Amino acid sequence: MSHFNHEWFDDIYHDWLEYSVRKDAVYCLYCYLFKDHNTNQGGGETFSTIGFKSWNKKGGLDKHIGLPNSIHNHSKKKCQDLLQQRWSIQFAFERQSNKLKHGYYMRLSASVDVVRLFISQGFAFRGHDEYKSSLSRGKFLEILSWYAKKCDKIRDYVLKHAPIETVKAIIEELNGDYFGLLVDESFDVSRKEQMAIIFHYIDKMGFVMERLIDIVHVEDTSASSLKEAIFNLLAQHSLSPLSVHGQCYDGASNMQGEINGLKMLIRRESKSAHSIHCFSHQLQITLVGVSKKCVEVGKLVVLISNIFNVLGSSFKRMDNLRDSQKSTIQVALDMGELRIGRGLNQQLGLSRACDTHWGSHYKSFNNFIIIIDERAKAMGHLEACQTFEIAFMLDLMRDILAITNELNKCLQKKEQDIANAMLLVEVAKRRLQVLRDDERDSLIAKVSTFCIKHDVLIPNFEEPYISSLRSLRKLANYTILHHYRVEVFCNIIDWQLQELNDRFYEVTTDLLHGIACLNPINSFSCFDIRKVMRMAELYPDDFDESNMIILQNQLTSYIVDVHERFSNLNGLCDLSKRLVQTKKHSNYPLIFNLVKLALLLLGATASIERAFSAMKFIKNDLRSEMSDDFFSGCLVPYLEKDVFDKISNDVIIKTFQDMKPRRIQL
Template sequence: MTSHDIQKDIVSACKIETIKAIIEDLNGDYFALLVDESRDVSRKEQMAICLRYVDKRGFVMEAFIGLVHVKDTSALSLKKAIVDVLAHHSLTLSSVRGQCYDGASNMQGELGGLKTLIKQESRSAHSVHCFAHQLQLTLVAVSKKCVQVGELVLLVSNVLNVLGASFKRVDGFRESQKQKLVEALDMGELEMDRGLNQELGLIKAGDTRWGSHYKSFGNFISNFASIVDVLDALVVNASTPDERASASGFLRSCQTFETVFLLHLMTDVLGITYDLNVSLQQKEQDIANAIILVKVFNLLQELNERFNEVISDLLNGVACLNPIDSLSSFDIKKIVRMTELYPDDFDGFSMRALENQLANYIIDVCAIDKRFFNLGGLGELSRKLVETKKHLNYSLVFLLVKFALLLPIATATVERAFSAMKFIKNDLQNRMDDEFLDGCIVPYVEKKVFKDVSNECIIKTFQGMKTRRVQL
């Protein structure tokens, strides 16, 4: 048990059984792909693959199935890696009914991007750009139309670059933080307790990192006194006239009423949309509720400009299936248009059958069966259809509901996997090989699945890997 090779085999057995449980839960049904790339601590490019599917009970599930090291990040190489992973689990691209990526060109490119290559294999694998990223880009684009806000973003970015330009300045910033904290505690302005008064870093905002501007502005306000202290010291101790002039200019700009007012204003505004961003990151969030959430913040027009005609038709069809307000948005024509976007699943005969089912379905769930009254969204509708066995009576309607739920709206599950990757493969364990990293990260991310895997299954898989001298 002290052998590294044996430990790696046991970890691999845990990963295999965890993914096996996920694939069994999928049960050969349709699924959506969520894919993203990130570099690990050793600068290797890693691709995380997640599946989104509707289980037998009608619940929307998102599951992480693996991390793949990719030497070449071209769309063709990424596609091959995805195909290989799916094939290893007896899955194919023909079952893909949704894709979700960030805005990288190798993913979203219309001509040779990953989404286009996958759609060539499955015409119904519609791609949705991560809503959280789109919301962030929309907020940045709209806010920068105001010159003063654009100047604020640039000022904060430049000040943070100056403060982080050397270890000496970072140390000075931290020392000032400690002094301010001690003074506040001595004056009774802060309470001491576990988890309180954590050190706040200087977060740099990024146009594609959701919530980063909110966190950046918030931390800038919280650390304002320490930031001023470092700039003051730099004005006095600058090694060159240019550095002194730059620090002096930033110091004056930071201390104006307009800058302070805009910092608090934008923090309040972005705080509201931050709640929306958090809502969009929920695993079971569906695209219909996401559109309703966005409407509350009057951003729908700006977001609509980022959707092509196909996605717009899909969203219109999904909205018509949403059971909120007793299916008040129900429109057969828009739903039929939605079915035309799934040519591999609906032919002429099934579309006529669907229209008949829809006519009966709308009367049943809106006027007769009280169990369907006051449902909160497509997720609840899916679960209620399975619970009442009506998914068998309205099989084509349920298929459309399932397709609507498969459309992913955020890459949060993938990003959680990358957070786990940085925790598992850190500075002290930066030589961890790819197979061992993948073996560790899958059970770690999918804890709920892994805890239900029996020791007997893991032992059996471990024993079956190779001939062993000892039986566990």
């Protein structure tokens, strides 16, 4: 071993010659790896297994190398091919694999893009005939074929993943903070009871957010079943029931029950989960209450509903009604009574009123007044309406409902806070009072003009009033004018005001008084530290004794600091944003906490109604058999487009790849 020197062999043998110290012999690396053992050329097994001991004689090594076609040179060529990776089989497979991956990724991206389009627009995915021979394979396959020519069947996977990523982004935006619950149930086109769950919360920038989290099929609508479904959803997203700091429901007994209603079941889990009855729902119910007290209003509602049913049941009557509207509009245009412009003088439909459908009565009454004309009377469908009493009631109810309908629209805005809702209710009450005090005579004059135009008999207002419910022999001891001024006009408005006061009883509570004190409108004119402190006491889990002392000190400094700087704000939503923008939320954290709690008290369930409207669009008669998961997968991203649009295709594709082993892994 000591007399072997590798430098002797560095010239032409260094790349293949290997020396064994134990055997004191040399070997050929090429032949050892690649030589065919069935041949005896090139020294047989000497240089591959036995070992060449006469290594000091280079002639034997040269003889082993031999001619260009020798076994040694063939083995050397095989070794060089192995070392050249770009010519190897593995490299060829990898090169082919990268090409396949790129094509696979492009097809996945195309599929995800088309699915995004369909989700955002609420389109149906399946076609009636999806075979390749079909001329119309459905919207999804046709658009995807146009867009990418090929389609991997990942629609169901993307739809399953879309709501997961959307809700995940919403939960991240919530960031473990507390939130309010909006819950309601409604049946879909397949007669399944669906419960929509919306989170109402304040994001990091102080903006009020309302997000649909899920729509859940519930077989039982009892309060306990709804609570179980809600808590299961919270647990699924690692949220505690203690995070619920506000609730808003309609007037259903399973929601608003004071003993075993859903709001009380959740209050037992979270003392801070205060509940407000939906203002818009209460507002609509006031009309139902008035119609039960006033016979004339009840008769009017029934009469209009019956006439709309008669007209709407026949396409011939509807055609006659449309022709009548066209003729009336043309005459009014010729006389200069109507203006010409885009969106004006549109054809009116027959909108049927519903007791709890917001604004439906106002639309019905308004359309009914407009479509009364000579052609309609000649048709004989509206003969029962050609009386002064009906005309007076129509105009009166339209004026009253115009006030409450405006309030309805304001309450249905997404960023409407409870403090502004309370102010809007008070404004509606004042407007009704002004209508009662100042517009009695003007209404009678307006109705008289209407009757003259449509040849309706106007009664002699000085004659004694004869009620249709009394005997003709028993005349009332007041005139017809007194009847319309007092018995009808004043009483109906008084009943409406009484219903508003009775229904909106929450306005008198300490909680809403405290919220009103936080409202920055009119330079914090309602600010009262004592009432704000009383509001904080209603949240014992958030304000302990030490926090109450700190809060009182912060309130004293806060009002001095922001009284003039925040004087131009229009509500609690603006206040929340401004506190974050000016970093005051870190200076007054307890006050900012109170502002957020105030914003979590909801005044209307308009977002729930929007979800149910979208539900009817997503799940219709042609798509009535879709599964609950598929339905939720379509509805959540459809409503929360802004969140879903921020989720990249790569995130969706990664989750799609991780769901199970794929033929091609990216």
